[in-house]
Amino acid sequence: xxxxxxxxxxxxxxxxxxxxxxxxxxxxxxxxSSETDSVEVGxxxxxxxxxxxELQLRQAVSMxxxxxxxxxxxxxxxxxxxxxxxxxxSPYFYEFGCKIAPLVADRTIGxxxxxxxxxxxxxxxxxxxxxxxxxxxxxxxxxxxxxxxLYEAAQSSMAAFKKWRMGGPRFQRASILGRKRxxxx
Numbered sequence: 001x002x003x004x005x006x007x008x009x010x011x012x013x014x015x016x017x018x019x020x021x022x023x024x025x026x027x028x029x030x031x032x033s034s035e036t037d038s039v040e041v042g043x044x045x046x047x048x049x050x051x052x053x054e055l056q057l058r059q060a061v062s063m064x065x066x067x068x069x070x071x072x073x074x075x076x077x078x079x080x081x082x083x084x085x086x087x088x089x090s091p092y093f094y095e096f097g098c099k100i101a102p103l104v105a106d107r108t109i110g111x112x113x114x115x116x117x118x119x120x121x122x123x124x125x126x127x128x129x130x131x132x133x134x135x136x137x138x139x140x141x142x143x144x145x146x147x148x149x150l151y152e153a154a155q156s157s158m159a160a161f162k163k164w165r166m167g168g169p170r171f172q173r174a175s176i177l178g179r180k181r182x183x184x185x
Contacts, residue, residue: 008145012092013050019061020044056103065106074112081119085142093144128154
C-alpha cells in the first residue's frame with residue numbers, strides 16, 4: 001500500500017493471477033454458477049492480484065506464475081525485445097512483475113524484467129528523440145504504461161532542449177551575484 005492514491009498502482013494490482021487454494025473457504029461465492037458458496041482445497045481459481053496477495057499472506061492460497069511471464073514471452077524478449085507487445089500481456093508489466101516476483105516460486109522473473117527493460121530502454125529513448133509522429137504512434141501501442149511515461153518524458157526533454165538551443169535564455173544569472181558586498185569599514 002505504498003502508493004495508496006496512485007491510480008497506476010491500483011490498476012496494476014487488478015491483474016489476474018491464478019491461485020490454488022490450500023484451505024477450504026466457505027461463503028465466498030467466487031463462481032456465481034456454482035451451487036455452493038465454498039471453495040475446496042486444491043481448487044484453481046483466477047483472482048485479482050490484490051486479493052491473491054492477501055490470501056497468500058494468510059497461507060490460504062499459493063500463487064502461480066502469471067501468463068504474462070510465461071516461457072513464450074521470455075523467448076520473444078530474448079529474440080527481439082523491441083518488437084514484443086508487452087502492453088497486450090500486461091499494461092503494467094514491470095510494476096506487476098516487481099510485485100509478484102517475491103511471491104511466486106519462479107525466481108527468474110527479476111532477471112527477465114531487468115533484461116527486458118535494459119534492452120527496450122534504449123529503443124524507447126531513440127524513438128522518442130527521432131521518430132516522426134506516424135511511426136511514433138505505432139510504436140506507442142506496444143509500450144507498457146511505464147515505458148509510455150518514459151517516452152513522454154524523453155519527448156518533453158527533447159522539446160525543451162530544442163527550445164533552449166533555438167534561442168531560449170542561454171544563462172540565468174544567480175540572484176546572489178547581483179548583490180554588492182558589504183564593506184568591512
